[in-house]
Amino acid sequence: xxxxxxxxxxxxxxxxxxxxxxxxxxxxxxxxxxxxxxxxxxxxxxxxxxxxxxxxxxxxxxxxxxxxxxxxxxxxxxxxxxxxxxxxxxxxxxxxxxxxxxxxxxxxxxxxxxxxxxxxxxxxxxxxxxxxxxxxxxxxxxxxxxxxxxxxxxxxxxxxxxxxxxxxxxxxxxxxxxxxxxxxxxxxxxxxxxxxxxxxxxxxxxxxxxxxxxxxxxxxxxxxxxxxxxxxxxxxxxxxxxxxxxxxxxxxxxxxxxxxxxxxxxxxxxxxxxxxxxxxxxxxxxxxxxxxxxxxxxxxxxxxxxxxxxxxxxxxxxxxxxxxxxxxxxxxxxxxxxxxxxxxxxxxxxxxxxxxxxxxxxxxxxxxxxxxxxxxxxxxxxxxxxxxxxxxxxxxxxxxxxxxxxxxxxxxxxxxxxxxxxxxxx
Ligand SMILES: [Zn+2]
Numbered sequence: 001x002x003x004x005x006x007x008x009x010x011x012x013x014x015x016x017x018x019x020x021x022x023x024x025x026x027x028x029x030x031x032x033x034x035x036x037x038x039x040x041x042x043x044x045x046x047x048x049x050x051x052x053x054x055x056x057x058x059x060x061x062x063x064x065x066x067x068x069x070x071x072x073x074x075x076x077x078x079x080x081x082x083x084x085x086x087x088x089x090x091x092x093x094x095x096x097x098x099x100x101x102x103x104x105x106x107x108x109x110x111x112x113x114x115x116x117x118x119x120x121x122x123x124x125x126x127x128x129x130x131x132x133x134x135x136x137x138x139x140x141x142x143x144x145x146x147x148x149x150x151x152x153x154x155x156x157x158x159x160x161x162x163x164x165x166x167x168x169x170x171x172x173x174x175x176x177x178x179x180x181x182x183x184x185x186x187x188x189x190x191x192x193x194x195x196x197x198x199x200x201x202x203x204x205x206x207x208x209x210x211x212x213x214x215x216x217x218x219x220x221x222x223x224x225x226x227x228x229x230x231x232x233x234x235x236x237x238x239x240x241x242x243x244x245x246x247x248x249x250x251x252x253x254x255x256x257x258x259x260x261x262x263x264x265x266x267x268x269x270x271x272x273x274x275x276x277x278x279x280x281x282x283x284x285x286x287x288x289x290x291x292x293x294x295x296x297x298x299x300x301x302x303x304x305x306x307x308x309x310x311x312x313x314x315x316x317x318x319x320x321x322x323x324x325x326x327x328x329x330x331x332x333x334x335x336x337x338x339x340x341x342x343x344x345x346x347x348x349x350x351x352x353x354x355x356x357x358x359x360x361x362x363x364x365x366x367x368x369x370x371x372x373x374x375x376x377x378x379x380x381x382x383x384x385x386x387x388x389x390x391x392x393x394x395x396x397x398x399x400x401x402x403x404x405x406x407x408x409x410x411x412x413x414x415x416x417x418x419x420x421x422x423x424x425x426x
Pocket of ligand 1: 412
């Protein structure tokens with residue numbers, strides 16, 4: 001591991017050394033296009049509106065695996081070349097809005113949330129389509145539009161002039177998992193603490209499987225985005241602070257649920273560095289966090305369980321993993337339909353278990369698997385998971401996606417994370 005200050009010169013070197021496959025070079029520039037959207041609605045309906053389109057300086061994602069093969073996420077977007085209609089990029093993702101739609105509040109009022117998606121900057125006109133996942137797993141188009149990359153109104157503002165540090169450097173962003181941490185609730189004179197906090201997180205994450213075995217494929221970046229005030233909003237204490245991305249505890253009235261709807265500011269800051277996944281580190285000793293697939297992960301710096309929480313949240317945000325717990329207080333109602341196999345790789349309704357971790361379960365292990373001493377340390381199918389006590393099953397008695405006390409990720413979660421690392425880095 002070595003530390004370097006990232007600058008334009010090193011970026012140009014990356015670009016010059018890049019060994020891109022034909023498709024990427026044919027269709028894309030080595031920069032990002034960002035589409036900012038508003039998702040609005042209630043429990044029963046949703047609509048999508050275009051806010052604006054931006055050009056950003058870095059593309060940190062894969063240049064080989066451009067079309068999604070994993071099928072994760074409640075939403076999905078596709079980019080097609082307009083002239084040939086060829087599918088040239090797609091990804092799945094999740095949103096804070098979709099979680100809100102399962103709360104009690106969504107039965108009685110309409111609300112809107114910011115949402116952003118990024119993809120490599122197209123060279124020619126493309127057709128952008130945003131899909132929602134239907135209950136049966138098929139997709140329904142919510143928005144389709146043509147984007148001309150030469151449109152004069154695509155915003156090309158300079159990114160903020162924040163210090164960017166590559167804390168763990170294993171190679172070019174195109175071939176690595178780039179986990180990019182941005183500072184939240186750190187004042188300008190607290191940036192040495194921020195960098196030390198990110199390093200502590202990185203060292204812990206890289207000590208845990210499957211990241212430990214794959215650490216040569218992972219970069220860690222720190223973007224030193226200053227806040228006017230320290231820490232984060234805490235509504236239950238009537239504490240309100242002015243911070244870089246406006247994070248707050250008590251999301252959906254759950255004290256430990258730390259989130260922000262200000263994904264616009266998050267993306268503006270993260271644009272300072274290449275990234276595959278954005279991690280927001282909040283300068284606080286309070287317990288809390290959140291992680292949403294292909295959106296961002298967020299956690300605090302100084303609670304005694306902060307490292308375990310951040311690892312768990314990145315499991316959601318980067319790995320698309322579900323929560324394996326089912327007894328804690330959450331705001332969600334009927335989060336999973338028991339008649340449908342969920343897309344998350346670490347829970348099952350047994351509707352299509354063959355598509356999940358069946359290969360990890362010994363044929364002598366009963367399905368469902370009783371929670372007993374005999375099966376304590378093996379892969380099985382244990383009832384309870386995904387906030388649901390009955391009808392949703394998890395792969396292990398305990399796992400980092402269930403508790404902070406677990407030793408680490410269960411084998412099914414490790415396998416899913418390894419698959420994601422390979423998809424991003426191949
Ligand atoms: Zn697990």
